[in-house]
Amino acid sequence: MTINRPNDRHAINSELMGELISMIEKIEQGSTRAMVFTGAGDTYFIGGADGIEMMQCNPEEARAFSSRIQRLFDRMEASPLILVAAINGLCFGGGYEFALACDLRVASEDARIGLPEVKVGLIPGGGGTQRLPRLVGYGRAMEMILSGRLHKGTEAARMGLVNLAVKPDDLTAGVERLLKPILRQPQYALSLAKRAVHASRSEPLEEGLKTESEQFSHCFDHSFFPDLMRQQLREGALETTADTAALIGDKDQ
Numbered sequence: 001m002t003i004n005r006p007n008d009r010h011a012i013n014s015e016l017m018g019e020l021i022s023m024i025e026k027i028e029q030g031s032t033r034a035m036v037f038t039g040a041g042d043t044y045f046i047g048g049a050d051g052i053e054m055m056q057c058n059p060e061e062a063r064a065f066s067s068r069i070q071r072l073f074d075r076m077e078a079s080p081l082i083l084v085a086a087i088n089g090l091c092f093g094g095g096y097e098f099a100l101a102c103d104l105r106v107a108s109e110d111a112r113i114g115l116p117e118v119k120v121g122l123i124p125g126g127g128g129t130q131r132l133p134r135l136v137g138y139g140r141a142m143e144m145i146l147s148g149r150l151h152k153g154t155e156a157a158r159m160g161l162v163n164l165a166v167k168p169d170d171l172t173a174g175v176e177r178l179l180k181p182i183l184r185q186p187q188y189a190l191s192l193a194k195r196a197v198h199a200s201r202s203e204p205l206e207e208g209l210k211t212e213s214e215q216f217s218h219c220f221d222h223s224f225f226p227d228l229m230r231q232q233l234r235e236g237a238l239e240t241t242a243d244t245a246a247l248i249g250d251k252d253q
Helices: 014-028 051-055 059-078 094-101 128-136 138-147 153-159 168-179 187-202 205-221 224-235 241-252
Strands: 034-039 044-047 082-087 090-092 104-108 112-114 164-166
Touching: 014 059, 034 044, 034 168, 044 082, 044 094, 051 059, 059 094, 082 094, 082 168, 090 094, 094 112, 094 128, 104 153, 104 168, 112 153, 128 138, 153 164, 164 168, 187 205
Parallel strands: 034 082, 044 090, 082 104, 090 112, 104 164
Antiparallel strands: none
16 A cells, blocks of 8 residues: 655545544455555655644644544454565654554665654654554653654664665565465464454453454364364374474474
C-alpha cells in the first residue's frame, strides 16, 4: 500500500485514517498474509499527522483527534496480517507512530526517523510516548522525545528503531529478506504469536502469561502440529519436539 498525499507530505488526516482501516479490513478477508506500507516518491514515508487539521483544534477536538489516530494504530496492531513499514524517506511524528504500529520496519539508509513534536510545541499524540519506550527502553525514548532529534536509517537500525536499514534502491529487497523466513510459517501461528507478543506490552506479566497460554491453546484448533509430528514419526526422525524444530530450522536455511 502506497500512501500518496503529495501536497501534504503524505500526512495522516481523518479521511486517510478511515481509508486505511477500510483497506486493512478488506484485505483481511482475502488470502493476503502481509501488508507493506510505503510513501509515494522518495522524499517522504509519512510526514506526520495533518498539521492543517490539527491547527484548527481546540483542546477537546485535539483529544478527539489523538484518540482517532490511536484507534487506527490499535487496529493495525490487532490485525492478523503481518504489517511492514518500508520507510523510504522522512518519517517523523505521526509517520513514525504509524511505523511503530507495524510489526516490522525496514528503512532506507538515508531515511530520517523520529518524534520531533516538541519542536513545534506538541507532544506525540498517536501512541509514540507509549510504544517507543516499549521498543527501545525508557531512557532512549525519553531522550528522543524530549530532544525531537531525527535519526538517519543506519543509526535508527543501530538504535533498534527499525529492524533493518538498506540502500535506497534495495528497500523492496530488504522487505522481502525480512519477510521470507516469516511467511514460510503457518499464518494462524503468526497471528497468534503476534497477539501474545503484544500482550507483553499492554499487560502485567501474570496476565500476559495467561494470554500466552490462551493463544497457545488455539494452535490446537489446527492440525498442522499433530500432522507434522505424525509425519516425523513415520519418517523415524522424531526424538524430541525441540529436535524437530531444529530440523525444520535447518531446512529453512
